[in-house]
Amino acid sequence: DQQVKQNSPSLSVQEGRISILNCDYTNSMFDYFLWYKKYPAEGPTFLISISSIKDKNEDGRFTVFLNKSAKHLSLHIVPSQPGDSAVYFCAASAGSSGNTPLVFGKGTRLSVIA
Amino acid sequence: DTGVSQDPRHKITKRGQNVTFRCDPISEHNRLYWYRQTLGQGPEFLTYFQNEAQLEKSRLLSDRFSAERPKGSFSTLEIQRTEQGDSAMYLCATKGGEETEAFFGQGTRLTVV
Numbered sequence: 587d588q589q590v591k592q593n594s595p596s597l598s599v600q601e602g603r604i605s606i607l608n609c610d611y612t613n614s615m616f617d618y619f620l621w622y623k624k625y626p627a628e629g630p631t632f633l634i635s636i637s638s639i640k641d642k643n644e645d646g647r648f649t650v651f652l653n654k655s656a657k658h659l660s661l662h663i664v665p666s667q668p669g670d671s672a673v674y675f676c677a678a679s680a681g682s683s684g685n686t687p688l689v690f691g692k693g694t695r696l697s698v699i700a
Numbered sequence: 701d702t703g704v705s706q707d708p709r710h711k712i713t714k715r716g717q718n719v720t721f722r723c724d725p726i727s728e729h730n731r732l733y734w735y736r737q738t739l740g741q742g743p744e745f746l747t748y749f750q751n752e753a754q755l756e757k758s759r760l761l762s763d764r765f766s767a768e769r770p771k772g773s774f775s776t777l778e779i780q781r782t783e784q785g786d787s788a789m790y791l792c793a794t795k796g797g798e799e800t801e802a803f804f805g806q807g808t809r810l811t812v813v
Contacts, residue, residue: 629793629805632790677742685795686735687745688735688802690742692740693742
């Protein structure tokens with residue numbers, strides 16, 4: 587049973603527009619959430635995170651929103667750039683400050699079209 | 701380079717052979733995690749260490765797999781009697797006490813033929 591779900595395997599967005607990537611989770615014990623970006627043949631690179639005590643965290647063009655009651659989070663990228671094209675993974679942790687092992691979704695491949 | 705380093709980057713081996721991978725963490729990162737990623741999946745947790753202590757092992761870690769972190773610095777992951785199903789990207793991630801995110805290495809891609 588997948589505890590972290592990314593239901594859209596792929597997403598295409600025009601350059602300059604907003605990209606919205608979604609993630610759902612089932613485990614109520616998750617209290618820390620992260621987004622990672624992955625290029626082919628490289629390891630995941632950390633993008634942004636959010637603690638369950640917040641509902642929004644922003645870092646430059648990237649914003650993560652958390653809806654605890656719906657067990658849903660989303661990553662917004664504005665404006666989208668061609669260099670953002672990659673696979674994005676949502677990950678969750680049940681424990682303080684994300685120390686416990688991460689549970690990942692299957693990823694969403696984002697293509698930003700110039 | 702002060703990032704997480706994994707060696708080798710690629711490994712092709714014949715079924716039944718043993719393989720060993722190495723991970724060198726970011727200096728002073730006391731937590732070290734091993735994950736495995738197969739095509740179309742996200743990384744799946746295998747095992748993790750706090751310093752030299754192995755704190756948790758996933759059900760994915762069969763008895764053919766063993767991991768060590770003898771001095772609390774680098775770690776090795778060994779797979780004995782490899783099977784074709786072991787073909788995957790093996791990722792190492794490390795985390796310090798203050799950071800909230802884990803930093804990943806570039807991974808070791810294993811192909812069992």
